[in-house]
Amino acid sequence: MKKRTTSRSQSNSRSTARKRPTGRARPRSRSPLSQEWLKEFLSEMLAVEHGGVELYERALEELAHDELRARLEQYHEQTQRHVELCEEMLNAAGGSEGEMSPGAEAAEHKAQGLLSAQVPEHMKDINNLENLVLAETKDHWNWELLASVMDKIEERDFKKVVTRAVREVRRQENDHLTWAQKMLTKLATEAAQHQPEMEEGEDEEEAGAEQDL
Numbered sequence: 001m002k003k004r005t006t007s008r009s010q011s012n013s014r015s016t017a018r019k020r021p022t023g024r025a026r027p028r029s030r031s032p033l034s035q036e037w038l039k040e041f042l043s044e045m046l047a048v049e050h051g052g053v054e055l056y057e058r059a060l061e062e063l064a065h066d067e068l069r070a071r072l073e074q075y076h077e078q079t080q081r082h083v084e085l086c087e088e089m090l091n092a093a094g095g096s097e098g099e100m101s102p103g104a105e106a107a108e109h110k111a112q113g114l115l116s117a118q119v120p121e122h123m124k125d126i127n128n129l130e131n132l133v134l135a136e137t138k139d140h141w142n143w144e145l146l147a148s149v150m151d152k153i154e155e156r157d158f159k160k161v162v163t164r165a166v167r168e169v170r171r172q173e174n175d176h177l178t179w180a181q182k183m184l185t186k187l188a189t190e191a192a193q194h195q196p197e198m199e200e201g202e203d204e205e206e207a208g209a210e211q212d213l
């Protein structure tokens with residue numbers, strides 16, 4: 001069988017013949033995870049879920065399209081559950097909800113930025129759905145990343161907590177993101193086909209302005 005060589009080992013072989021260590025090399029993907037990275041990442045995940053709860057609450061408070069209410073309420077409730085699961089994972093990793101990692105602080109800052117954007121009344125549902133798409137994109141990515149690295153967790157009990165949480169949440173995150181994207185497209189398409197209703201008196205003001213020209 002042909003030996004695998006890298007450009008580095010090829011150049012080395014010209015000068016000094018270096019022997020490979022015997023036995024199979026441990027694949028890079030099996031390296032254990034940094035506990036510190038995990039704690040910081042779970043703190044960030046928790047902050048993203050907290051932001052999500054607030055964004056669902058805002059969307060429900062300002063909702064004009066009542067046909068979206070049931071789903072928003074369901075996803076709001078599920079996101080509250082995700083907060084609990086993130087707290088559980090963070091505690092199992094030896095972290096605490098009271099301490100925010102730099103990534104968590106950034107996530108909180110971004111959520112507050114989304115919540116602070118002001119739009120006219122007729123754009124509120126679209127704006128809130130757009131915020132949900134942005135937040136759920138990150139949320140979905142977080143859980144997918146966690147799922148992709150959880151096999152590398154070495155501590156058994158902690159790994160069990162993470163595996164259970166991922167199993168419960170992963171599908172829901174996918175639903176949250178795809179639904180928000182779909183509804184945003186639906187509302188934006190409707191808006192593209194309808195002029196917003198004029199405020200009372202707006203037509204008279206406009207007519208007056210035209211006469212002045």
Ligand SMILES: [Fe+2]
Pocket residue numbers: 049052078079082139173
């Ligand atoms: Fe979530």
